[in-house]
Amino acid sequence: MAVLTAKDYRSEVEPTWCAGCGDFGVLNATARALAELQKDPAKVVGVSGIGCSSRLPLFLKGYNAHTLHGRAITFAIGVKVSRPDLDVIVFTGDGDMFSIGSGHNPHVARRNIDITIIMMDNKVYGLTKNQISPTSRDGQPGSLTPYGNIDGHVNPIMYMLTFGATYVAQTYAGNLKHMTKIIKEAIQHKGLSFVNIISPCPTFNKFDSYKYYKNHLIDINEDLGHTQLDDFNKAMEMAIHWDDNYRDPENAKAHIGVYYKVEKPTYHDRVEEVKARVGREENIQNLIDVCKPKAI
């Protein structure tokens, strides 16, 4: 097979995102990561829910499914469990994954399903035109909360660590190089990988701008010496500091980098153990005949 370039992973469909949307960067980084890994497009399945970010798989070449709001993970599990030979990547957003779809997060993680979840976190509902989301900052105005957000926020990193994800990282849509590296690692990771991508929405979220992140980003691995990646306690401690950025956005840094990376048996590994133990029955009739009165 000829060497594939990032272009070969892009479909003919042109993105409909606003100019300056961070999701363009995520699309580029994904295509690059796939090209660097020389993945066969026919064996990569992108699955998304509903929202600006969830349009992403439509712009990729391969087998892709744009599903229901909050349900991408469920569909992706069905694909992966029935076809472990495929690489499955979920593209989702903060509303899709942590509001309507949040009930699925614990279960995909605790089972260590070998898929990659890429969440584009713009801290706002964009497609429905500016409502606050579970990751919105305090005081952020939304069309349904014009008085400013009073809801509090979730910390996606801590949640996914707690639920049992075996690879957890955060990256930034404005840093193509870092993003590509993280996405690549996440796809290669055996087990449930979760990547939160800070993805600015210049249309509705004026605070979380490129300018803001330019001055606040810091790499936890390179700059803060977070290198013992299989230490869960250290990962949680580092993840707590993401809340600092919510408490004091002016002074606290915005973290990117890998929080946690550990090898554990995947769901599929365990399925294979069970299947080996149970064995196969080639003859369907035998499975019917067990319902006959037993020979004695």
Place this chain on the structure above:
Amino acid sequence: MAENKGFDLVIKVGGEGGEGVITAGDFLTETAARAGYWAVNYKSYPAEIKGGYAQSTVRISDDRVYSTGDSFDILCAFNGEAVEKNMVFLKRAKDEAKPKVLVYDSTDYEPAQALENVIYYPVPLSELAKDVMKAYITKNIIALGVLSELFGIPEQSIKDAIKAKFMRKGEKIVELNYKAFDLGRQYVRENLQKKDPYKFPEPKTPEDVVIMEGNQAVAKGSIAAGVEFYAAYPITPATTVGNHIVMDLIKRGGWLYQAEDEIASLGMALGASFAGKKSMTATSGPGISLMSEFISYAGITELPIVIVDVQRGGPGTGMPTKHEQADLFVCAFGGHGDFPRAILAATTVEDNFYLAVEAFNLAEKYQIPVFLMTDGALAIRSEVFPTPKIEQRPDGKVVVKGNIPYGVDEIEVINRWVYNAEEDKEGKFRSPTGRFLRYKTDTPTGITPMGIPGDPNALHAITGLERTENTDPRFTPEIRVKQMNKRFRKLQTLLREDADRYYKDMRIDSDNADVAIISWGLTASIAREAAERLRKQGYTVNEFYPRLLWPVKAEVFEEFASKAKRVIVPETNYHGQFAFILRATTNLKDLISYVAYRGEAFIPKEIEDFVKMAIEKDIKKGWFTPSDVYGTVVGAI
């Protein structure tokens, strides 16, 4: 053999859950099968986790019957509560031709007065179990001994059933149970005088039969159809479909995934379907409500999927352990927007097996959501029926044969149309730039080949948005209309090519019959018996038990209805949901809805009596319940 003809006996065993009541019923069912007779066993578990009243009604017959009849001939009461629960039936014996027999645990109960036409056999079941056997657990086996001796239930057949059940636990346990069984027989011989007319005939050479429960039959049928992925979320009374399928599925290389909720179940099942696998889920009403959005998504993305709805009493949490047929509306109309779908409904356990295969065939052929509707009563009822035969041919083809109850000879298992670039040399399913056209709009059937992940020639995305032939989101009127027409053309094809095979269970006695009965689901199996009785009384009765409830081939129903003075549609829901659908989709406006919604199935007598009333009063349309026949609040039961 002649004396066997017409043999038809209903034995009910009732008592405290956990006392082996259900097991005793299972033994009687298996005994019937081993003795060469047919059996239908309707079980009713207590709603409580432990304890509560449980009963098992076993009808054993020479000719196959499909309902458990109006009432029992013999009641074996493990405690006083079982007698009290059935008092209404015992009291009714005085108006009936045949006597009723009450075998009861005299340790626990003494009748206050002797009821007319009821024959009493007191047996100290608990005492015998505790004091003689020193094992209370053997109470139900002692009772089987009693029943065997009193009614001539073949000793060897019961003993074989006992051995089959306990041999796994060792010879000692088998011997203990034989001893309990013999004790029951001995007690009868030494203490009781037979006063009733019920006598089990001589055993025959057993037929090649299976005994399955309704949910088990759904599971086995799905395995025969080649299911590869099952997503499950526990819900009464559907859970046991999963219990029955899980190990078979693993042995066939597939997998059952226990999801976190019903929304996830259907999402996962559809993901597996997209990945190329035959896929299903089973749930009950509340689960169907939760799945509605994904059902609609399956409609627009054209993903094959089988959804089993084991109905329970609704609405809301309703009556989870009770029988009702009130989900037809949600299966036919649930989910937003217009999209094609099909609904099959089983009338018996045997039906469940074959219709599971058919449901996969329709889903795979038409790439639509297909509902297999069954219900809580069918779910836990067991039936003795001829063993289905699965032919796995060397070319991979699978053909299912057997006594298919709706009149087809065999079912060839169908797999979806998968795109093959080799077969598409002229590029019918490719755009000028080479893109795969998943949703080409100009095929005559409306069906288009699916692209399965892994094939480099059929790359595409699916989306719940309206889309072009190559799946790009687009909402122009022209594209919208073409895509809608494509999707609905599949239903027209289904009506043309497949509907008739589900309409064969039809009997026309006369071109101007006194009554025509259209019924579905479990109620059909009861209506069938009512029709037979009416016929014996000289009425002309036409019958139609369609297995396909949606879409509706109007002309078949219209022609059927034209041959009778009145059409009655018995069903167990308030609206008369199937009659409602028939009024909407055919020119039949004067249908008589006859409904019960008390959480229990009809008994044949209620349908029989209503038909006679409708004929007598010349009723041609309207909405009626058993209360209209009997003037009581709840009807006959």
